Amino acid sequence: MVLTNCAARAAPLQHPAKQCGRCKTLYCGAACQKQHWDAGHKDLCKKIKKAGGAEQYYANNKYAEAVSVAAEACAEETKGQTCYICTQALHWKTKEGLVRGCSCRGTAGFAHVSCLAEQAKILVAEAEENNWNDERTQTRWGCWDTCSLCEQAYHGVVACALGWACWKTYLDRPKASQARSVAINVLTLGLKDTADYEGALSVQEAELSMLRRVGMPGDIILMLQGNVAATYESMGRIEEALLLKQEAYSGLLQLKGEEDFGSLVAAQNYVSSLCVLGRFEEAKAVLHKMTPAVQRVLEEKDELALKWKWNYASVLYKDGAATLDDVGEAVTTLEDLVRTTRRVFGGAHPLTVEIECDLQMARAALRARGGVDALREAVEAMTPPGRA
Numbered sequence: 001m002v003l004t005n006c007a008a009r010a011a012p013l014q015h016p017a018k019q020c021g022r023c024k025t026l027y028c029g030a031a032c033q034k035q036h037w038d039a040g041h042k043d044l045c046k047k048i049k050k051a052g053g054a055e056q057y058y059a060n061n062k063y064a065e066a067v068s069v070a071a072e073a074c075a076e077e078t079k080g081q082t083c084y085i086c087t088q089a090l091h092w093k094t095k096e097g098l099v100r101g102c103s104c105r106g107t108a109g110f111a112h113v114s115c116l117a118e119q120a121k122i123l124v125a126e127a128e129e130n131n132w133n134d135e136r137t138q139t140r141w142g143c144w145d146t147c148s149l150c151e152q153a154y155h156g157v158v159a160c161a162l163g164w165a166c167w168k169t170y171l172d173r174p175k176a177s178q179a180r181s182v183a184i185n186v187l188t189l190g191l192k193d194t195a196d197y198e199g200a201l202s203v204q205e206a207e208l209s210m211l212r213r214v215g216m217p218g219d220i221i222l223m224l225q226g227n228v229a230a231t232y233e234s235m236g237r238i239e240e241a242l243l244l245k246q247e248a249y250s251g252l253l254q255l256k257g258e259e260d261f262g263s264l265v266a267a268q269n270y271v272s273s274l275c276v277l278g279r280f281e282e283a284k285a286v287l288h289k290m291t292p293a294v295q296r297v298l299e300e301k302d303e304l305a306l307k308w309k310w311n312y313a314s315v316l317y318k319d320g321a322a323t324l325d326d327v328g329e330a331v332t333t334l335e336d337l338v339r340t341t342r343r344v345f346g347g348a349h350p351l352t353v354e355i356e357c358d359l360q361m362a363r364a365a366l367r368a369r370g371g372v373d374a375l376r377e378a379v380e381a382m383t384p385p386g387r388a
Helices: 030-050 054-073 113-129 135-142 156-170 178-193 197-213 218-234 238-256 261-276 280-297 303-318 324-345 350-368 371-382
Strands: none
Touching (some): 030 054, 156 178, 261 280
C-alpha cells in the first residue's frame, strides 16, 4: 500500500493496479510491466518474491537506509556509549551504530534501532496473545514511537527509522487491522519528522483511499482527513488544509463529543490553520469553546495540552487588534511553556525549539509596542523601597 507509483514510470497508480504475478511489483499496465521486465526486473523478480513480495522488499530496503542515516546522524552523541537493551556498542547481527532521538539525558536512552524495534515487537505480541483490550495494549503499541525510559516521542531520523521498522513488521496484516493502522501512522509521523512531506502524503492518501473502500467508520475517516490536512499545511497548501481540518473538527465534534481525544486533536489542528491564515477571531472562538474540555481531559504536561497553550499565546500576540496586555500575557505564557517543554522534552526537542522561536517573536512584538519599558516601570513601582 505504500507502493503508490508505477515501478516503470513512477506515475501514480490507479486502483486496482496491474502487478507482477510472481513478486507483486505494481505497474500502470501491461506495457509498463514489459518495459520494466526488459530493463532488469527479470533479474530481481525472484529475489523480491523471496523477501516476501514487492511491498516487503521495498520496506526492508527503506528501513535499512533509514537505520544507516539515523546511526550516522547520532554518531557523535553516541560515541563511547552502549545499547541499554543489548549492552553492546555495535549490534551483534547488523553491526549498526547507536541512536538516541528522544528526551533522555546523560547516559540514558542509547540504543540500536533494531533493538528498539525487536523490543516493541515482543511487547505488542504479548498484548495480542493475551487479547488485552485496555490501556496496557495502547502502551505496548506506543513503544514503536515513544521511548520507554523518558516516555517521550522519538523525533527526527530516529522516528523515521522506527517508522519503517514498524511498517515492515506489520504490512502484511489485514487492511483494517489495528496493527496496520498503527504502522502506517508511525511511518507517516517519521517521514514528516524528516520533512519528507511528499512521501508522508502519498502514504496517507493511499491509506485513506483503501479504508474508504473497506468501509471504515466515519470518525476514523475524519481523523485520517485531519492527518492529511496537517501534511498539506506542512507543504504550504494552507487553504486546502483548512477545509479538511474544519470538516474533521465539525464532524468529530458531532460524532464523538468535546471530550473525545480525536475531537481535541482536530480542534488543535483547526486552530493552528486559522492562526496561519490570520483568522484570529475564528481561532479565539474555537479556543474559548474547547479549552474547558482540554483542561478536563488532558494533563498539563501532555503534548497536546502544551500545543493548545501555544496556540492560545500565538493568537494573543499575532492578532492585529491585540492590546499591550495581550502581548504581555502571550510572552508570559510562552516563557512558561519553554520552561515546561525543556523540563519534559529537553532543549533539543522540535517542540521546544519551535516554541522558543515563537517566544522570541512575541518578545519582539512586545518591544515594538514599548511593552518592555512599561512592564519594567510597573515592576519597579510595585517593588518596596530598599529591595530593588
